[in-house]
Amino acid sequence: MRQLELSNVWCAPLQGVSLRAGSGCVVIVVESEPPGAMLINLLAGLKCPTRGAIRLDGQSPHQAPALRGHLGTLLANEEPLAGARLDEALGRTLAPHLATVVAISAILANADLLEERSKHPTLLSYEQRRKLALAIALATPSPKLLALFEPLMFSEPAFREQVLASLVELAESTPVVCVTASTRDATALGGTLYFLNSLGVLRGPVPVDEVREPQPKAGFLVECDDPARLAQALSTQPAVSDVRWFEEHALGIVEALGADIFAVSQAIASAVLDTGSNVRAVRSARRLRDAEQPGEPRP
Amino acid sequence: MNTTVLGARYAGEQLRSRLMGLGAGLMLASVACIAHLERSELASGALDRSLFGVVFGWAIPLTAFLIVSDICSQRRLAFGFDPLARFGHSRRWLGAGSIGVAGVLTALLSVLYVWVALGVAGSAPSPQLLGDGLTSSWIAALGAVAYVAWFAFWSSVGQNGGGRFVGLILDWGLGLGSTFGASMVPRAHLRNLLGGLPPMTLGQSSSSAFLLGLSAVCLALALWRVDP
Numbered sequence: 001m002r003q004l005e006l007s008n009v010w011c012a013p014l015q016g017v018s019l020r021a022g023s024g025c026v027v028i029v030v031e032s033e034p035p036g037a038m039l040i041n042l043l044a045g046l047k048c049p050t051r052g053a054i055r056l057d058g059q060s061p062h063q064a065p066a067l068r069g070h071l072g073t074l075l076a077n078e079e080p081l082a083g084a085r086l087d088e089a090l091g092r093t094l095a096p097h098l099a100t101v102v103a104i105s106a107i108l109a110n111a112d113l114l115e116e117r118s119k120h121p122t123l124l125s126y127e128q129r130r131k132l133a134l135a136i137a138l139a140t141p142s143p144k145l146l147a148l149f150e151p152l153m154f155s156e157p158a159f160r161e162q163v164l165a166s167l168v169e170l171a172e173s174t175p176v177v178c179v180t181a182s183t184r185d186a187t188a189l190g191g192t193l194y195f196l197n198s199l200g201v202l203r204g205p206v207p208v209d210e211v212r213e214p215q216p217k218a219g220f221l222v223e224c225d226d227p228a229r230l231a232q233a234l235s236t237q238p239a240v241s242d243v244r245w246f247e248e249h250a251l252g253i254v255e256a257l258g259a260d261i262f263a264v265s266q267a268i269a270s271a272v273l274d275t276g277s278n279v280r281a282v283r284s285a286r287r288l289r290d291a292e293q294p295g296e297p298r299p
Numbered sequence: 300m301n302t303t304v305l306g307a308r309y310a311g312e313q314l315r316s317r318l319m320g321l322g323a324g325l326m327l328a329s330v331a332c333i334a335h336l337e338r339s340e341l342a343s344g345a346l347d348r349s350l351f352g353v354v355f356g357w358a359i360p361l362t363a364f365l366i367v368s369d370i371c372s373q374r375r376l377a378f379g380f381d382p383l384a385r386f387g388h389s390r391r392w393l394g395a396g397s398i399g400v401a402g403v404l405t406a407l408l409s410v411l412y413v414w415v416a417l418g419v420a421g422s423a424p425s426p427q428l429l430g431d432g433l434t435s436s437w438i439a440a441l442g443a444v445a446y447v448a449w450f451a452f453w454s455s456v457g458q459n460g461g462g463r464f465v466g467l468i469l470d471w472g473l474g475l476g477s478t479f480g481a482s483m484v485p486r487a488h489l490r491n492l493l494g495g496l497p498p499m500t501l502g503q504s505s506s507s508a509f510l511l512g513l514s515a516v517c518l519a520l521a522l523w524r525v526d527p
Binding site for chain 2: 063
């Protein structure tokens, strides 16, 4: 199974990003473009972290050209390929296993650029360049990782749907990391959600329900050994407006709610650190509430 | 091997820019003008002064500097290869190909500078002049390769390849003397090969070997410092 691991990665503007993913879709919702663009550049092996490490199957994408040949990437800023004609530029640029006549035609067809094959690459529009890069990424042979910036941001709904279907299929066997600023795209892609703020701090994973239907009071259920103590610590946190605790089957649970899901998660983290509580799991409060039977008593 | 050829083709396309043509044209015109001035001032020794001064003094180093800057896209060595590196090509081999093209182009231009200086500042055509021209040509070609390797190494220093300027200043600063420092830069050895003051009293054959060694070491260091 392919394994992507980012451990405490620093590279301006990213600050200590840690992430671990196997096959499946990881969607990173960004507040602003620069941190997301940098994250994709790092995953594509174009930049090297100033601190921390990125490992894909134990190798660094920046240091391993052979590994980069199996990465499908869509960058935030796709530059035109170098060459006089589009098909010639593709044939020259792509790794040998992709640069066959058939593969090039298929890539151009998938990007709706078959008729533009004799065009100079610099004459392609921004969207056409992105389409081409995405078609190359999706055609990557035995991909080890797909790292895509705004993979669904295309004007044609049919192309968007086609991409979505391909990504869902690929995510069954490959880690797919998508960066997007759109919560609509994030929920369409599904998978594990993270948030990357404009300061480059990654938060999450966030339950997808919280993004699909933001609640006026979002929150978490924390399973821990000493719920009373943790609840008391949380009650002093300004971000937490509502806190309760109870015990179920010898399991202590603290429910913490607040207006801002990030602030609540931050408050839980600091309360856990302050009290030294032994936390077993943190779950979405909403998900557990949905699962509860109506009328179930709570202390 | 394919990647090296790709790097060479990529560099070749980059060097085909109008700016590069303009730079080379200006350099040629400068060589011709200064050689003409030297001759009109004092015909005797005008060729030597032109070769020592304008051709080997600054036309060859500056041409190498400009060409290496261009293949590096005014950045650190091999940073400009990211559009190819992302598809699995090794930056190191791309760099090797592009430095090769830079070396060949600089050598050709350098030989051209020599013959332009020879044509303008030299006396009437004679076998002696032809011999001088041929000798100066191989020295210019060797110097060009050494300078390209020298600047390629310095382009791998600094976040945006700012080390290139350090290389230029070191060559101009240390190369004027004849001390140990002078033997570490191409300029002093080229001056020795042209019949000028040798660095550390080295013979001309030693200077040739030094230049070749310096080129090999600089090239190896430059490629070693490039991320794969």
